[in-house]
Amino acid sequence: MSDLAQRLQSGERRALAKAITLIESTRADHREQADALLTGLMPATGHALRLGISGVPGVGKSTFIEALGVFLLAQGHRVAVLTIDPSSSVSGGAILGDKTRMERLSMDTRAFIRPSPSSGTLGGVAEKTREAMLLCEAAGYDVVIVETVGVGQSETAVAGMTDLYVLLQLPNAGDDLQAIKKGVMELADLVVINKADLDAAAATRAQAQITSALRLLPTHAQTVQRVLQVSALKADGIAPLWAAVTALRDDREASGAWAAKRREQALAWMWERIQAGLRQAFTAHPAVQTALATSTTAVREGRIPASTAARQLLALFRSTP
Amino acid sequence: MSDLAQRLQSGERRALAKAITLIESTRADHREQADALLTGLMPATGHALRLGISGVPGVGKSTFIEALGVFLLAQGHRVAVLTIDPSSSVSGGAILGDKTRMERLSMDTRAFIRPSPSSGTLGGVAEKTREAMLLCEAAGYDVVIVETVGVGQSETAVAGMTDLYVLLQLPNAGDDLQAIKKGVMELADLVVINKADLDAAAATRAQAQITSALRLLPTHAQTVQRVLQVSALKADGIAPLWAAVTALRDDREASGAWAAKRREQALAWMWERIQAGLRQAFTAHPAVQTALATSTTAVREGRIPASTAARQLLALFRSTP
Numbered sequence: 001m002s003d004l005a006q007r008l009q010s011g012e013r014r015a016l017a018k019a020i021t022l023i024e025s026t027r028a029d030h031r032e033q034a035d036a037l038l039t040g041l042m043p044a045t046g047h048a049l050r051l052g053i054s055g056v057p058g059v060g061k062s063t064f065i066e067a068l069g070v071f072l073l074a075q076g077h078r079v080a081v082l083t084i085d086p087s088s089s090v091s092g093g094a095i096l097g098d099k100t101r102m103e104r105l106s107m108d109t110r111a112f113i114r115p116s117p118s119s120g121t122l123g124g125v126a127e128k129t130r131e132a133m134l135l136c137e138a139a140g141y142d143v144v145i146v147e148t149v150g151v152g153q154s155e156t157a158v159a160g161m162t163d164l165y166v167l168l169q170l171p172n173a174g175d176d177l178q179a180i181k182k183g184v185m186e187l188a189d190l191v192v193i194n195k196a197d198l199d200a201a202a203a204t205r206a207q208a209q210i211t212s213a214l215r216l217l218p219t220h221a222q223t224v225q226r227v228l229q230v231s232a233l234k235a236d237g238i239a240p241l242w243a244a245v246t247a248l249r250d251d252r253e254a255s256g257a258w259a260a261k262r263r264e265q266a267l268a269w270m271w272e273r274i275q276a277g278l279r280q281a282f283t284a285h286p287a288v289q290t291a292l293a294t295s296t297t298a299v300r301e302g303r304i305p306a307s308t309a310a311r312q313l314l315a316l317f318r319s320t321p
Numbered sequence: 322m323s324d325l326a327q328r329l330q331s332g333e334r335r336a337l338a339k340a341i342t343l344i345e346s347t348r349a350d351h352r353e354q355a356d357a358l359l360t361g362l363m364p365a366t367g368h369a370l371r372l373g374i375s376g377v378p379g380v381g382k383s384t385f386i387e388a389l390g391v392f393l394l395a396q397g398h399r400v401a402v403l404t405i406d407p408s409s410s411v412s413g414g415a416i417l418g419d420k421t422r423m424e425r426l427s428m429d430t431r432a433f434i435r436p437s438p439s440s441g442t443l444g445g446v447a448e449k450t451r452e453a454m455l456l457c458e459a460a461g462y463d464v465v466i467v468e469t470v471g472v473g474q475s476e477t478a479v480a481g482m483t484d485l486y487v488l489l490q491l492p493n494a495g496d497d498l499q500a501i502k503k504g505v506m507e508l509a510d511l512v513v514i515n516k517a518d519l520d521a522a523a524a525t526r527a528q529a530q531i532t533s534a535l536r537l538l539p540t541h542a543q544t545v546q547r548v549l550q551v552s553a554l555k556a557d558g559i560a561p562l563w564a565a566v567t568a569l570r571d572d573r574e575a576s577g578a579w580a581a582k583r584r585e586q587a588l589a590w591m592w593e594r595i596q597a598g599l600r601q602a603f604t605a606h607p608a609v610q611t612a613l614a615t616s617t618t619a620v621r622e623g624r625i626p627a628s629t630a631a632r633q634l635l636a637l638f639r640s641t642p
Binding site: 031035038039042043045046127130131134262263266267269270271273274275277278279281282295296299300302303304305306307308309310311313314317318 | 352356359360363364366367448451452455583584587588590591592594595596598599600602603616617620621622623624625626627628629630631632634635638639
């Protein structure tokens with residue numbers, strides 16, 4: 001076991017930060033060290049509750065995570081917060097992940113907050129966040145929160161790497177219809193109506209509407225209360241939310257669904273990375289690169305069948321090194 | 322141009338049937354001939370209206386397609402009916418595609434009916450159906466109907482290869498909720514309430530419910546009437562349905578959306594086939610095959626990170642022939 005691994009496992013936050021920087025590096029020798037580090041730490045992973053959280057800008061994600069985090073620290077938990085920022089691949093900048101947004105949490109030594117990697121595709125960013133999650137577990141954090149903003153495919157990525165996925169909603173009806181349309185509601189294990197203090201009647205109406213909408217979804221046949229009201233600013237409703245989270249966990253641990261989901265997630269993740277790697281190798285292949293533009297044009301213009309073009313390109317890929 | 326291609330283009334139905342059998346063959350030499358045939362015929366393709374039709378078992382697909390087909394023949398069209406049967410890859414048998422279900426259509430020499438290939442993955446079956454569609458176009462059929470039953474991913478495959486996708490529904494409320502849940506409604510350009518004669522009140526209620534549900538979907542912002550009542554058994558409502566189909570086509574041809582969709586479909590198809598081919602090459606690679614079971618177990622059991630396993634397998638794939 002390396003020195004870095006030992007310091008990380010002893011709970012040194014600087015070692016954890018350094019390890020995450022290592023897995024985020026694109027240098028080949030760093031990648032090898034990162035793989036060795038991760039593999040060595042694997043026995044120490046898997047013990048945290050992995051909680052995904054998303055919501056549209058303005059829903060109050062930071063305030064919510066801060067309120068939940070402070071509550072959890074008071075209960076004796078250690079909390080890590082990671083971020084998947086789908087804007088980072090475009091702008092290199094962060095619409096999330098600013099530590100100063102969670103002032104109390106970021107100043108507490110029992111919490112660890114890490115913003116999104118600042119470049120890469122969504123798949124690449126998600127991969128590094130997933131690995132960072134394992135490192136946080138090995139460092140002894142027993143609740144890992146993965147946060148994303150509600151745009152693009154990032155919710156799917158977060159739901160695919162966490163045990164429970166919580167969707168934050170505003171107390172108005174238009175918002176929840178958007179989520180249903182986009183299929184995000186289907187991913188959610190719990191829906192939190194945040195800022196419920198702003199308009200109690202609207203929050204109760206939204207709760208009823210979303211509860212009835214969820215009944216339509218095949219994944220939500222259970223009878224558990226899945227839609228909760230919270231006021232993160234006043235720290236109202238945090239304890240009932242955490243009770244719902246742990247109740248769901250206990251149910252699923254008892255049935256075996258919890259462990260089964262993790263196994264499926266890990267395998268799905270492996271195959272997602274394989275597919276991405278194959279596509280990358282394909283498009284970087286010299287002979288394919290030369291032919292691809294011509295094939296694409298011919299297929300677009302209807303001069304050769306798409307399936308024939310695919311076969312020709314695949315033959316190039318396989319016949320030459 | 323080959324003899325087969327010439328006979329096919331002159332409208333000989335036996336030549337078309339033989340050409341489809343050729344593209345369905347898994348023999349490598351047949352595949353080469355098929356690619357040459359298809360590429361040679363490409364200039365003669367693209368002139369048909371490609372219509373996708375699906376619905377749950379019992380909704381009356383055959384009766385509907387027969388009524389529509391007979392109507393179109395009377396209007397001077399030539400009609401081909403192809404089938405994607407998602408059960409064929411499992412049972413080798415057909416829950417669709419029985420010619421005798423469309424007695425009048427199958428006896429008419431201006432119509433061509435071809436059941437689903439009887440084996441292969443859904444992706445493979447869909448590929449062959451897409452190629453068969455091109456052959457039908459080259460043979461002069463100006464309306465090609467691709468039919469599938471409403472199970473699995475076959476609706477997505479059909480919507481992805483046709484210009485317009487029509488979803489058949491029964492006149493009862495439970496049915497349309499199922500379609501909304503499964504995301505199928507989002508794919509539909511038109512929704513037909515079939516068997517409307519059985520219960521006029523229920524059909525009108527279903528029409529109103531589906532119309533209002535469609536308004537929620539971002540793809541259905543247009544103001545065109547998209548939900549129609551039909552009684553295929555009495556051939557009621559077929560002419561208004563065809564009027565809706567041609568109105569949508571005219572709108573989209575004028576805006577350029579029609580041609581743009583075909584270009585996108587062809588490119589998406591090429592990439593879908595490339596991804597499938599890469600995955601097949603990957604899993605058939607000797608060194609990968611040897612390592613894959615071990616890696617899968619290690620990932621499932623949490624002994625190595627999914628992303629590390631993916632990188633190791635990809636390295637094996639690329640380093641050895």
